[in-house]
Amino acid sequence: MTTSTMPWESGGRPSDSTAVSTPAIQKLETATVTEIDLAQEFESSGVRGVLEELDRSLIGLKPVKNRIRETAALLLVERARKALGLAHETPTLHMSFTGNPGTGKTTVALKMANLLHRLGYVRKGHLVTVTRDDLVGQYIGHTAPKTKEVLKKAMGGVLFIDEAYYLYRPDNERDYGQEAIEILLQVMENNRDDLVVILAGYADRMDRFFESNPGFRSRIAHHIDFPDYTDDELLHIATTMLDAQNYRFTDTARTAMAEYIGLRRRQPHFANARSIRNAIDRMRLRQANRLFESAKGPLGVEALSTIEESDLRASRVFRGGLDIDIARDAGKQESQE
Amino acid sequence: MRVTQGAFSFLPDLTDEQIHTQVQYCIDKGWAVSLEYTDDPHPRNTYWEMWGHPMFDNPDAAALLYELNECRKQFGHGYIRVVAFDSTSGWESVRLSFIVNRPSEEPGFRLSRQEVKGRSIQYTTTPYTTDQPEGQRYR
Amino acid sequence: MNEQPKSLTVTGKARYAAGVLEYKKMGYWEPDYEPKDTDIIALFRITPQDGVDPVEAAAAVAGESSTATWTVVWTDRLTACEKYRAKAYRVDPVPGADGQYFAYIAYDLDLFEPGSIANLTASIIGNVFGFKPLKALRLEDMRLPVAYVKTFQGPATGVVVERERLNCYGRPLLGATVKPKLGLSGRNYGRVVYEALKGGLDFTKDDENINSQPFMHWRDRFLYCMEAVNKASAATGEVKGTYLNVTAATMEDMYERAEFAAELGSVIVMIDLVIGYTAIQSMAKWARRNNMILHLHRAGHGTYTRQKSHGVSFRVIAKWMRLAGVDHIHAGTVVGKLEGDPATTRGYYDFCLDEFTPQNLQNGVFFDQHWASLNKMMPVASGGIHAGQMHQLIHHLGEDVVLQFGGGTIGHPHGIAAGATANRVALEAMIFARNAGRDFLADGPTILAEAAKTCTPLRQALDTWKGVSFNYASTDTPDFVPTASVSA
Numbered sequence: 002m003t004t005s006t007m008p009w010e011s012g013g014r015p016s017d018s019t020a021v022s023t024p025a026i027q028k029l030e031t032a033t034v035t036e037i038d039l040a041q042e043f044e045s046s047g048v049r050g051v052l053e054e055l056d057r058s059l060i061g062l063k064p065v066k067n068r069i070r071e072t073a074a075l076l077l078v079e080r081a082r083k084a085l086g087l088a089h090e091t092p093t094l095h096m097s098f099t100g101n102p103g104t105g106k107t108t109v110a111l112k113m114a115n116l117l118h119r120l121g122y123v124r125k126g127h128l129v130t131v132t133r134d135d136l137v138g139q140y141i142g143h144t145a146p147k148t149k150e151v152l153k154k155a156m157g158g159v160l161f162i163d164e165a166y167y168l169y170r171p172d173n174e175r176d177y178g179q180e181a182i183e184i185l186l187q188v189m190e191n192n193r194d195d196l197v198v199i200l201a202g203y204a205d206r207m208d209r210f211f212e213s214n215p216g217f218r219s220r221i222a223h224h225i226d227f228p229d230y231t232d233d234e235l236l237h238i239a240t241t242m243l244d245a246q247n248y249r250f251t252d253t254a255r256t257a258m259a260e261y262i263g264l265r266r267r268q269p270h271f272a273n274a275r276s277i278r279n280a281i282d283r284m285r286l287r288q289a290n291r292l293f294e295s296a297k298g299p300l301g302v303e304a305l306s307t308i309e310e311s312d313l314r315a316s317r318v319f320r321g322g323l324d325i326d327i328a329r330d331a332g333k334q335e336s337q338e
Numbered sequence: 339m340r341v342t343q344g345a346f347s348f349l350p351d352l353t354d355e356q357i358h359t360q361v362q363y364c365i366d367k368g369w370a371v372s373l374e375y376t377d378d379p380h381p382r383n384t385y386w387e388m389w390g391h392p393m394f395d396n397p398d399a400a401a402l403l404y405e406l407n408e409c410r411k412q413f414g415h416g417y418i419r420v421v422a423f424d425s426t427s428g429w430e431s432v433r434l435s436f437i438v439n440r441p442s443e444e445p446g447f448r449l450s451r452q453e454v455k456g457r458s459i460q461y462t463t464t465p466y467t468t469d470q471p472e473g474q475r476y477r
Numbered sequence: 478m479n480e481q482p483k484s485l486t487v488t489g490k491a492r493y494a495a496g497v498l499e500y501k502k503m504g505y506w507e508p509d510y511e512p513k514d515t516d517i518i519a520l521f522r523i524t525p526q527d528g529v530d531p532v533e534a535a536a537a538v539a540g541e542s543s544t545a546t547w548t549v550v551w552t553d554r555l556t557a558c559e560k561y562r563a564k565a566y567r568v569d570p571v572p573g574a575d576g577q578y579f580a581y582i583a584y585d586l587d588l589f590e591p592g593s594i595a596n597l598t599a600s601i602i603g604n605v606f607g608f609k610p611l612k613a614l615r616l617e618d619m620r621l622p623v624a625y626v627k628t629f630q631g632p633a634t635g636v637v638v639e640r641e642r643l644n645c646y647g648r649p650l651l652g653a654t655v656k657p658k659l660g661l662s663g664r665n666y667g668r669v670v671y672e673a674l675k676g677g678l679d680f681t682k683d684d685e686n687i688n689s690q691p692f693m694h695w696r697d698r699f700l701y702c703m704e705a706v707n708k709a710s711a712a713t714g715e716v717k718g719t720y721l722n723v724t725a726a727t728m729e730d731m732y733e734r735a736e737f738a739a740e741l742g743s744v745i746v747m748i749d750l751v752i753g754y755t756a757i758q759s760m761a762k763w764a765r766r767n768n769m770i771l772h773l774h775r776a777g778h779g780t781y782t783r784q785k786s787h788g789v790s791f792r793v794i795a796k797w798m799r800l801a802g803v804d805h806i807h808a809g810t811v812v813g814k815l816e817g818d819p820a821t822t823r824g825y826y827d828f829c830l831d832e833f834t835p836q837n838l839q840n841g842v843f844f845d846q847h848w849a850s851l852n853k854m855m856p857v858a859s860g861g862i863h864a865g866q867m868h869q870l871i872h873h874l875g876e877d878v879v880l881q882f883g884g885g886t887i888g889h890p891h892g893i894a895a896g897a898t899a900n901r902v903a904l905e906a907m908i909f910a911r912n913a914g915r916d917f918l919a920d921g922p923t924i925l926a927e928a929a930k931t932c933t934p935l936r937q938a939l940d941t942w943k944g945v946s947f948n949y950a951s952t953d954t955p956d957f958v959p960t961a962s963v964s965a
C-alpha cells in the first residue's frame with residue numbers, strides 16, 4: 002500500500018514535522034534474551050499439563066503419544082530458537098493423521114490444537130472438523146466460497162479434514178474437489194501463521210492421495226500413524242466408558258465382552274473404540290428392556306447399574322456377524338450390533 | 339489532501355499487523371466485522387460496496403485480513419474500510435469503522451456555492467474523482 | 478435510624494377535625510408503605526431546624542410536595558386523598574454528616590401530568606425548598622417508573638443515530654468552544670470554526686452567552702459558521718458541525734433561529750439550560766421533527782447543584798434532561814477545571830448512556846433506573862482539558878462522549894488547526910492502543926510520546942501543557958465509600 006501524506010503536512014503552514022518513521026503504536030518490546038530454561042518453558046506454557054492430560058485420558062496409543070511428545074519438544078525448542086534469534090520462519094505445522102476409524106484421531110486433534118495454542122503457534126486454538134461435503138460445492142462457482150468460509154472459520158485454530166482423499170477424484174477431471182485442493186494448498190502455504198491443517202484418513206488411501214497430490218506431501222511436516230487398539234485396550238476402554246456412565250459388568254459379562262471384541266474385530270466395518278461405544282449403547286438398551294420386562298418390584302442402584310452377560314450375548318456378533326444386515330442396509334450396520 | 343473518515347485516519351497508514359489488533363478487538367467484543375470499498379468518498383456516501391457479508395462466525399482476525407488482501411487485488415486503487423457491527427439491543431449499528439486502504443493520490447473535493455436570498459449560500463460537495471465514470475477513477 | 482416510629486397516622490373523625498395536625502399524623506409518614514412499581518420515588522437530603530424531629534421534617538416534605546397545606550382541610554374528603562398523599566416511608570441519617578437525613582418519599586403516578594418536566598418539578602421542587610422548618614433541602618435522586626418514562630419523547634436523535642449521521646464510530650467525538658467567548662465579529666468567529674474543524678475536530682461550539690449581541694448578531698454568525706463548516710468538510714471528507722446557539726428571549730425567536738440553522742444545513746443546534754424546562758422540551762420536539770441534534774449547555778446549574786446540603790443534584794437534572802429530550806449534555810470532565818469527582822461523574826454518565834442503571838451508592842446512584850429504550854444522551858466533557866490527559870479522559874469517560882478542548886485547541890502555540898490536530902492524533906493513538914490491548918492508562922504518557930514522534934503539533938501541545946491539572950477537592954462527592962475488605 003502506498004503511503005499518503007498526513008493531514009497536518011498539507012495546507013498553508015509549512016510543516017516542520019519529522020519524517021514518518023515509526024508508527025505511533027509499536028509492538029511491545031521484546032527484551033533481549035540470552036538463554037532459555039526449557040524445563041521452565043515446558044511448565045509455564047502449560048505443555049506439560051496438556052501432555053499429562055493426554056496420557057491420562059487416552060488409553061493405549063503409545064506410539065501416537067510418543068510422536069506428540071517429540072513434536073511438542075521440537076516446537077518448544079523452535080520457539081526458544083526464535084526467541085534467541087536463531088530461527089525466523091514459522092515452522093511448517095500441517096500434519097497427517099492416518100489410521101483406521103475409531104483410533105482417536107479427532108480426539109488427538111483436539112489436544113493438538115490446545116498444544117499448539119499453548120505454544121503460541123495458533124492464536125485461538127479451536128478445532129474445525131470438516132469433510133469433503135463442507136468444502137466442495139455441487140455446482141460451478143460454489144466451491145471456492147465454501148472452502149474459503151471453512152478456512153476463515155478455522156483461522157486462529159486447526160482445520161481437521163476427515164477422509165481428506167475424497168477431495169481428489171482421479172476418475173473425474175472436472176470434479177470441483179480440485180478447486181478446493183488448490184485453495185487449500187495456497188492457504189496452507191501463505192497463511193502458515195494463521196492456521197494448521199490436519200488431513201486424516203485410512204493410511205493406505207492417504208498414501209495414494211499424497212502420491213497423486215505432491216503439493217500436499219511437501220507441505221505436511223508431521224505424519225502420525227494411529228494403530229488399531231489391542232483387544233485388551235478395547236476391553237479397558239469398554240469398562241472405562243461404562244464406568245463414566247455409572248454402569249458396570251458382572252464377571253461373566255466382562256468375559257463375554259472380551260469374547261465380543263475378538264469376534265467383532267474380524268467382522269466388517271470394525272471401527273475400534275467407536276464400535277465399542279456402539280456396542281455399549283446396545284447393551285444399555287437390552288438391559289433396560291430386560292429390567293422393564295422382568296422387574297417385579299422396585300429396583301435398586303445395583304440392578305439399574307449392572308450389565309449382565311445376557312445383555313451382550315443377544316448381539317448378532319456372537320452369531321456370525323452382520324452380513325445379512327449389511328446386504329439389506331449398509332448404512333445401519335453399526336447400530337445393529 | 340487526505341480523507342480523514344474513520345477512527346484512525348490521523349495515524350500513519352496501518353500495517354496488516356496493526357489492522358489485525360483492531361479487528362481482533364472487535365471480534366472479541368462479539369461484533370461482526372466486514373469490508374466495504376468505494377471510489378466515491380463523499381462524506382455522505384453511506385453505502386460503500388460490500389465485500390461479502392459481515393463475518394459473524396470467524397473467531398480470528400486473520401479471516402478478515404485474508405479477505406482484505408483479496409479485496410486489495412481488485413480494488414487496491416480505491417478506498418477500503420473495516421466496519422464492525424454490534425447487534426446488542428440499544429445499539430444495533432456500527433461500533434467501529436476505519437480506513438485500511440486508500441488511493442495513492444487523493445484529489446479531494448470541490449465545494450460549490452450557490453448564492454441564494456439574504457446572503458445565504460447552498461453548499462454542494464463533490465469529489466473531483468467522480469468527474470470520471472465508475473471504473474476509471476483513481477487509475 | 479434503627480428505631481423508626483411506627484405509623485402515627487390519625488384516623489377516623491379526629492383526622493379531619495379543624496386545626497393544625499402534625500404532618501406525620503396526617504398520613505405523610507407511612508413506614509410500612511411499600512412503594513409500587515409505578516410510584517415515583519424521590520430521595521431528599523433534609524437538614525431540619527434544631528429541635529425538629531427528622532420524621533416530622535420528612536413528612537412535611539412529603540406533604541408540601543403533594544397534597545398538604547399547613548392546616549387540615551375538609552375538602553380532602555372529597556378525594557381519594559390517601560392515594561394522592563406522598564408518603565415518606567424511610568428516614569436514614571446521612572453517614573458522616575450530623576443533622577442530615579436521607580428521606581425517601583413515594584408519589585403516586587397520578588399526581589403528575591404525562592410527559593411534562595415542568596409539572597414534575599412544580600411538585601417535587603415547587604414550594605417545598607423554602608419550607609421554614611428545614612434549614613436546607615436537597616433532591617439527591619429520583620426513581621422514575623417505566624410507565625412515566627414512557628410518556629416522554631427522550632433525546633431527539635440519540636447517541637447511535639448521531640454517530641450514524643456523523644459517520645463517526647468507535648472513538649469520542651472532538652469539539653472546542655470558540656474563544657474568546659465574547660467580542661469576535663461573525664467573520665472572525667467563523668475563522669476559528671474553520672481552523673478547528675479543518676485541523677481535525679468534529680464539532681465547534683458557541684458558548685452559552687453567545688446569542689445576538691452588538692458585536693455579532695445571530696444571523697451573521699450562522700452564515701459565517703456554515704461557510705466554515707462546509708469548507709472544512711470539503712477539506713477533510715468528513716461530516717462536521719458547529720453548535721449554533723439558538724437561545725433567545727422568546728420561543729418565537731428560538732424557533733426562527735433554529736429554522737434558519739436547519740435551512741443552512743447545520744446538523745446541530747444548541748440551547749442553554751436557563752431557557753427553562755418547557756422551552757427545552759419544545760426544542761427537543763422541534764429537533765426530532767427537523768432531524769437535528771440538540772446540544773444542551775448546562776448554564777446556571779451550578780447555582781443549585783453544587784452545594785451538598787441544598788439544591789438539586791446534577792444527577793437529577795441529567796435524568797430530567799434525558800426525559801426532556803436533549804442529545805448532548807455537559808456532564809463533567811473529572812480531570813478538568815470544573816466540579817466533578819470520578820465516581821459522581823460516572824453516575825451522571827451512566828444516566829446518559831445506560832439502558833438500565835443499577836443502584837450504585839458509591840456513584841451516588843440511589844435507585845435502579847430503567848430507561849425504557851429512551852435514546853441515549855451524549856455526555857460532553859468540557860472545561861480545562863488538554864491532549865496530555867487523553868488516557869485519563871478515556872479511562873474515566875469512555876468512548877461515548879464529546880471531548881471539548883477549547884483552550885486546549887485555540888491556545889496551541891502553532892495555531893488552532895495544529896491544536897485540533899494534536900487532539901485528534903492523541904485521541905486516535907489512545908483508542909488504537911486501548912483496542913490493541915495495551916494498558917493505556919499506565920502507558921498513557923508513553924503512547925502520547927510515541928504518537929508525537931510522527932505529529933509535531935502533538936509534541937508541541939504536550940510540551941506546552943505538560944503537567945497542567947486542576948487538583949481541588951470536590952464539594953459534591955458521594956456519601957457512600959467502599960469499606961475496606963477484611964482480607965487485608
